[in-house]
Amino acid sequence: MLVLERDKLGSGTTKGGLGGIRHQFVDELDIRMSQLATAFWRNFEDRTGSRHEFEERGYLFIANSEEGVAQLREPMPLYERMRAAVRMVNRVEVAELVPGIRTDDVFGGRFGARDGYGDPLAALAGFAAAAQLDGASFREGIEVDSLLRDGDRVTGVRTASGDVRAERVLLATGCWTAALAATAAVPVPIWPYRRSIMQSGPLPQLARIPLVIEWESGFHFRPKGAAQRFAMPNITTDGKEEKGPTDAPAAFPGEFAPLEVPPSLEPWVRARAAWRHPAFADLVITDSWSCYYEMTPDDHPIVGAVPGVAGLYIAAGFSGHGFMHAPATGQLVVEEMLDGRARSIDIRDLSLERFQTGRRPFKAAVL
Ligand SMILES: Cc1cc2nc3c(=O)[nH]c(=O)nc-3n(C[C@H](O)[C@H](O)[C@H](O)COP(=O)(O)OP(=O)(O)OC[C@H]3O[C@@H](n4cnc5c(N)ncnc54)[C@H](O)[C@@H]3O)c2cc1C
Known part of the structure; x- marks a missing residue:
């Protein structure tokens, strides 16, 4: 796994969050995400080998x-x-x-x-250290300028230091996702x-x-x-x-x-x-x-495969609760990338497709 970050890890919204972790949502899917995530937050040290202040x-x-x-x-x-x-x-x-x-x-x-509550940057450092020990590579200061698309599949990304070929590309680019996705002609409603x-x-x-x-x-x-x-x-x-x-x-x-x-x-x-x-x-x-x-139009994230573009995935648009759900999001999107479908929780409702099909209206309160 290769992570390309145009600045430094955590330099986007993550460095600025309040670090709150709650189950008090009004939609069942959000509560399930919180339960899955909290099980991880409680065992963070065992799972990552690092401490954070949950x-x-x-x-x-x-x-x-x-x-x-x-x-x-x-x-x-x-x-x-x-x-x-x-x-x-x-x-x-x-x-x-x-x-x-x-x-x-x-x-x-x-x-x-x-x-x-926890500390978003400390948690990020723990996740990144554990991922590196498991073989992931991180390259900071590398901006992805565009996605490489060949017909109905993504084939990698273009950066100023060259192209990187990949079978699967995950956009975890927060409020900057819409512009990047547009380079592969994928409209994403995040602002x-x-x-x-x-x-x-x-x-x-x-x-x-x-x-x-x-x-x-x-x-x-x-x-x-x-x-x-x-x-x-x-x-x-x-x-x-x-x-x-x-x-x-x-x-x-x-x-x-x-x-x-x-x-x-x-x-x-x-x-x-x-x-x-x-x-x-x-x-x-x-x-x-x-x-x-x-933000997204229904205050819920977009997580999962992009319909119509094989190999392209999104985990972004958390509308104010991306830190608390991060361990659940990571697990679920990786399940979808590797097995074709998230198993731990059914996240089809979070697909980008919902903005075309109106799959179901979410209930939410922005805090
Ligand atoms: C004031 C405030 C309070 C909050 N409080 C809470 C809270 O209490 N609890 C909670 O759960 N959440 C909270 N949040 C929300 C939470 O912080 C975010 O949902 C979360 O940090 C989003 O993480 P992310 O990784 O999706 O995005 P980001 O942290 O923004 O990361 C995206 C990364 O992508 C990189 N990037 C973008 N474009 C490119 C490119 N083309 N090439 C390479 N890299 C690129 C950016 O540099 C950035 O580092 C709060 C947010 C704010 C602003």
Whole structure:
């Protein structure tokens, strides 16, 4: 196996993610992916020989309204059927899970005990080291300019340092996939949507809490060592909170917004944080950055063989949850590449084909 990376491994969206790992989705396929992935995250050290910081401390959603609590309750029968270890919690339990958190405006919440968070770059380093020991080669600083296609099959890739012939090519190129796939005349509806993260100075008293998400506002926080990391919705020019893109672009990939952190975000985060927990009063933001979500029209990834082009596969477009599902995605796409069909989970619904055939509508909530 040969991996060609135009920059450095992890330099795409992976370096910018929050590292959250959850089972609290509203579509059964997503929960199955989380279960398969979490089995790997739990045994990461045995499976790869490397450490990463998977902390199974849970995801806590909190709602500020009766309507929000009702929305959180809706998928509970699905979680029970899937044995996903998710439960509704009241204000007292919220305060037990996050000591000191403000709860006088909290109507209730939902807690996933098997959820948690990890470190995307540390995990990537572990995967890459294990793959290398198993014989994979990695070449950084090599950009694939185009795919080589002969009739109805892919035959390799073209780079500035020459062609590389291959029977199978996997595009795992995140929000840059549409442009590359277009070189083989394959339309792929993936586009970039900028999101940002901020990090505080040390707050060791909160180092062991779950990842917390305000359901209505989309404000998140989680410990990262002794610091806290914050994720937030985008703020539109008229001051509205926007948790995800309103529309797909007319043509893919569309525009890449500059990777700066919009100045409107820090005051918003400081205000939300100070409201939610007294430890966040006078918050010191020590770092902040932006990266792109790789969005698809139904907020679900494209994983599997490209119909009509033998040997070409895609694993991209994770729409905000590509890190948590990475071990499952890797396993499933390799099963499909080697055996013609993913065996561990039926992923036909994730095929690129669905955008032509409308195979089934997914349920999703962009966080
Ligand atoms: C702010 C933010 C918060 C997030 N939080 C979470 C979270 O809590 N949990 C979660 O699971 N996910 C989260 N995500 C999403 C997650 O980070 C991504 O889904 C995941 O990192 C995507 O990984 P990838 O390997 O598909 O893409 P990328 O990491 O973008 O990798 C694609 C790689 O392809 C390379 N490349 C592109 N084109 C070419 C070419 N032509 N030739 C060679 N190389 C090329 C790029 O350089 C890049 O390194 C978050 C994302 C953001 C932006």
